[in-house]
Amino acid sequence: MTATAARKIPPWSARFKEALLAAVVAGVLAIPLIGLHAVDGAQGLGIDTRFGVVAIGASFVFVGRLLLSGIQQFRFANPFQPLAHGAARLRPLTRLLPWIGIGFAIALPFLPFANRYVIDVATTVLIYVMLGWGLNIVVGLAGLLDLGYVAFYAVGAYSYALLAINFDLSFWECLPLAGVFAGFMGVLLGFPVLRLRGDYLAIVTLGFGEIVRIILTNWQTLTGGPNGITGIPRPTFFGAPLTANPAEGVAAFHQLFGLEFSPIHRVMFLYFLILALALITNLFTLRIRRLPIGRAWEALREDEIACRALGISPRNTKLTAFGIGAMFGGFAGAFFATRQGFISPESFTFIESATIVAIVVLGGMGSQMGVVLAAAVLVLLPEFGREFAQYRMLVFGAAMVLIVAWRPQGLLAHREPTLRLPKKEAPS
């Protein structure tokens, strides 16, 4: 072990050379795009030079590369072998972890540091957790890469908005309808792509997501086009509105419970609503994994040909995966619409789809806890850098690259089939 490790450590001179090379490459990359800045002048474009920034950047790369190879040496010299054994001892704790998480999530709004901003961010995290769990059915369990999941999210959001505004239906009446519509769209998308696999599937679902977005943008009469839909009704607490001055003859939430009116009630209500929706999604997934259809999804993910040979219909299996995954996307969309009160095609771009897929993959495909972890990381990370708003997406992209490089299997890899044949005794 130590012998091979020792061989892998390059000498200092080689490391120095490599760091120098990295710095030179970084400098070359930066010269045209950072060193030269095309600025709008009076007569067309002018050029600004910023070679100082290039030099600083290149020296940062140099130091960073050296440090990185130093860390590698450290890792080769001290393998963290004992940690792996430690993880096995922690098994009872990991079983408790979901319950601790749920307890924390329920208690969060009542904790002393929870102000409106914290609850709002937590709500956003939970939306992504729910979307991640929904997509996990398609990507993690059934192994179908869907890059257009945001389409179902959009269908759910627009279904709720249009039904609530045009037909005066309440949130609770619209929620199942939004799920049905989105699920129907999922099956609709599922049909043409049944025979496709892997990356062909990915690009077609991506195209489908774009088609839905373009239609939402251009079908002015129905969707309001790029301006979106405003004035979407807020949800009610089973009929009791969460407003200060309810309509005549209707008891508002705070009157019903004899509380002082506070706008935070609605924020908290929305938080608990999405928490409940997300937990339902999770419970559903956990239970359906034990049903024949859930087993069929996992089998399909592992080997489609073997599935066929065993008499599992890939068509029905894939369609149910698409439909059910889409349905949860639709629920999340309806919630999103009622939370924002305003939706436009801007909210349903490819970036959203990519974020959700990244949450599922970074979490470790098929791992429910991993989705929570990845959603928290990907939503909170840009949130910390709020002061540098323009660097938000830059950091987001870099984080995706780095996390994958660090843990290609996902943060919590969990890809074992839930069912295994028990070990048999050797035949006598």
Added chain:
Amino acid sequence: MAYFLQQLVNGVTLGMIYGLIAIGYTMVYGIIGMINFAHGEIYMIGAFIAVISFTVLGLAGVTYVPLALLIVLIVAMGFTAVYGWTLDRVAYRPLRTAPRLAPLISAIGMSFFLQNYVAIAQGARVKPIAPVIRGGFNVYEQAGFAVQVSYVQILIWVLTLVLMAAFAFVITRTAFGRSQRCVQQDRVMAGLVGIDVDSTIARTFVIGAILAAVAGVMVTLYYGVIDFFMGFLAGIKAFTAAVLGGIGSVPGAILGGLILGLVESLWSAYFSIEYKDVAAFSILILVLIFRPTGLLGRPEVEKV
């Protein structure tokens, strides 16, 4: 008729640009079996370098157009090639043995990173550039409507065809082409017979980036405006073209690009310009329903 011909001319031009980008996708897919999502961003970077170097040359007083064009092409190809190499080195090489979806996420992350990097470094606003090559000639006239082929369009056609020929030569006749095809067939075996797999893959990325850079330069000349977000849609379209033609097949990429370009320009001319992307994606879905491996793709034989 004349109107139709004009749309045909425009469509073919657009298709050639898509085709050039699509080759990058199809080659990378062929060799490492992965969608290089950041390829559209490489094309966008090529266009930005073109605009910047045109501006620098303009300030330096280089006004002779063919010379300026040549310098811009070489500069853009050179720098973009380094971007392509770095992309592979940073985002993909560490993930060679990772599960299949890991490089995809890395690619999407890289795509966001590059988009925002350019947006921050060069500003998020649209960059216009004065037309470098003006004019054209009428090839056909009917009932007062002239079919015009501009010099830029001719340049794009010639350049694309020359690059295709050069590319075909490299792939079929040189040692690099042989090792490239070899790695494409079986990466492990290629390594065993003494091919440097990593460097072959890196060179594939570099070639893809060079072709994308040329596409970027041509788009700059053709439309005259660029922005940091242009790579996304062009990337998706080019990938659509690659899938349409049969992924992994280089002639397929060109064919797919041409079909896509024609569908788009004819659809915008005769139906609605808003839904031209819908038309493009619908064509993709239709083709894949009836020919799941694309037009020129070889059907995959499934072995158990």
